[in-house]
Amino acid sequence: MSKKIREYLINRKDNQYEVVIGLEVHAQVLSLSKLFSTSATKFGAEPNTQVSLVDAAFPGMLPVINEFCVKQAIKTGIGLNAKINKRSVFDRKNYFYADLPQGYQISQFKDPIVGEGKVIIDLPDGHKEVGIERLHLEQDAGKSIHDLDPQNTFVDLNRSGVALMEIVSKPDLRSPDEVSIYIKKLRSIMRYLGTCDGNMQEGSLRADVNVSVRKKGSKEFGTRCEIKNVNSIKFMQMAIEYEANRQVDLIEEGKTIDQETRLFDTKKNETRSMRSKEDAHDYRYFPDPDLLPLEVSDEFVNKLKSEIPELPDDKKKRFINEFKLSAYEATILVSDIEIAKYFEEVVAKMGKNKDMKLVVNWITGELFSVLNRKNLEITQSPVSAKNLAILVNLIKNGTISGKIAKTVFELMLKNDEDPQKIVEEKGLKQQSDPKALEELIDKIINNNREKAIEYKQGKEKLFGFFVGQAMKASGGKANPQLINEILKKKL
């Protein structure tokens, strides 16, 4: 793990450029109802079935803050090691659009609910601290649908008013890979906290990506461009790569970079100008007079702090200390709260004499490959933690070999069957009786006299042949260690 990761630099003739990236992540608050109304937030509902009079901005309708969403934002702030602001203010961000019923979005501009914090990301050559600028609460807009009718645009307001957390990072990221690791870490923390499901396919997590470049070694930031609303890690990486190269090319040609908002075209793999700084909206932010400043007490925050579960960084430390895992293994196991839960459940079910290496290998090896193959989450694992624990113990105590275990595992996939039962029913128990094995080996040597002689004369390769014969004769059940010992003795 000491290998230094290659710096991400863009090379042109005599110049090397560094890429500077900051993210504005929009994370949907995990909440049954919206930020300022009681409408449901379920994904995939029929259009306009989760819309209240408040969400549709009917005359005289007023927003009322959802306390649960406030708690979720504060918990997230705690998870980001951030300052919780005891007083925050909701502002109106004014602009016209068909899917913005109020004509303004309620957001937090000057006084966000969460201030500066930090996220530790694990890199192949160690770790790095990514600064968090702020986290604020805001409403999502509705959705305009342009492709259902040649003349008209349809509007679905189900999302209108759904609570989002905008998490703004400092410009601390330096490569597409770091961005990927950062997003995954953020997602992991929020899933541990239960404050965002992090589901990017459903739009629960998306980001505006700020990219600039500068000559390596320079301390000044370059002019940045903001790539709006990118909704997958892969696209973020592609967009950054394209955008950074575009900016470097401009500099190399002696041109300047315009500060602007750009869109990433996922089909053409390029970013395109959306609007320049001059055309930027004047959002006319001002404090929303329908809402009082949001004030939270120390008591309120402390109560939430006491409800914070063990987060990935602490869990990783504990795994390393308690289970003697390597940093690499621990990182994989804590990356997702459900994986960590599964792992700990297996460990708990294994009892005293456990082989941690074996458990980790089975989870990250066989189990992950099955989940991958079947496109399942760990929560949908066909093999329960309890049964995986039994299987690992069967290997550990010599009841079955690792090879047989793979066969048993395949059989377990069907109905999450008890491996003990499979081993008994199918007679897969390992043959570890030295007497029986000696008899078996005597027979093989007798039947292969010539080869035995050749071996004795120095053709050592033939040892493998005898092992193979013995395993075959035992139907694969012979304890391979014993076979080795006996063969060495007899030959």
Added chain:
Amino acid sequence: MSEITKQSLTELVENIKNKKLSSSEVTKAFIERSEKSKVLNTFITEDFTSALDKAKKFDQKPNLDLKLPGIPMAVKDLFCTKNVKTTAGSKILNNFVPTYESTVTENIWSEGAILLGKLNCDEFAMGSSNETSFFGNVQNPIDKNLVPGGSSGGSASAVAGQLTPITIGTDTGGSIRQPASFTGTVGLKPTYGSCSRYGIVAFASSLDQAGPMAQNVKDCALLQEVISSFDAKDSTSIDFKRSHYSKDLTNNIKGKKIGIPKEYRVDGMPKEIEDLWQKGIEYVRDCGAEIINISLPHTSYALPTYYIVAPAEASSNLARYDGVKYGYRANGENLIDMYEKTRSEGFGSEVQRRIMIGTYVLSSGYYDAYYLKAQKVRRLIKNDFDEAYKKVDAILTPSTPSSAFKIGEKTNDPVSMYLNDIFTVPVNLAGLPGISIPAGHDAKGYPLGLQIIGKAFDEQNILNIAFAMEEKINFKNKITDWWIK
């Protein structure tokens, strides 16, 4: 028993409770008078048939324990009423029928009152003469071609003209008190947070407040008792202990300290207003109250502050009227074109003016100089009152700098129109309660009002002072029924 429509709310409630009158009789009487009073143009939407049905139903099974048993009343068309068109005096909401009820009107119906219809008002409550309404100007029952004031002009006119025994208005900068003053009626603007704003078409959220309008202080107190409630649906609603305003009403104001702010003696104020104020001072002194001269040093900044804060909030509040979801929609080439046509055809010129002012003062580069500074001055104005209330229990001022003016007299001069609110606006900026009571007539015989401003949540106190003064003043409104042939 006097003619039904001439009776006060208190009398009507008593007569219904004593079964001397039925709700149907009362309702019918007001409807009949309203039918004869179309010239006043007080109603935007009449709901007479349904009102008579409700009255009949009430009479079949009267619940006489209610505070407004079977009392018919019309309300300002800024309150959303379920299944009854609500326009806010605007073309842009001309076809809008809410599926919901405002909290204030809900409170009224649950005390037994019956909706007669929706009353005319300035468009989105922006105006001081009811001339900005899409549905035409309202006549003041006091005299022909006289404005009733605004924005609750229809409400004031309807009470003064006896088309409704009581009503409710909304007051953002004087929209209850100024028309009350112009029509010889009583109007109370409660403390900000006293009445829920839920279901009231918003003008300027940090200033808007619903309030009662009536022929006398007692009726006003009773209606305030009904409409004021804590409402979780309005985040600015305040949960304070509300008095039984009508039950606790007393004319004993002995020892109360009444402040007279020197800054309200503005340049060019007519002598009759000055004299009226003097008379008011003598009345409260006669009641045993103590007069104390006070200073509210930032008063002269109130009007400019108001005309930054209110349009700023309005420009944002009115963004929702875009032709997309409800209300008027003009056809356009594309979305932007549709917006532009809808809003320029749907809003009248005063509303457009205020949207533009509001948009301007919130724009980047101007925000600090206008909006932010206005918020700071607003704080100073509130501090002035806080200081004053260390020495006095209430403040007495004129309600308006003049009596009602002629229709069309000020329509081309918005600034002179805005000056109407000079005495009422500081009260909204400070979030305080204020009541206007009729206190005399000018040379033309038009009514003039005095305003009593209270401490926050101290409605009972200003109602008591108003009640005591009312007795001394013994004002008689000169309604000649000139419009009834």
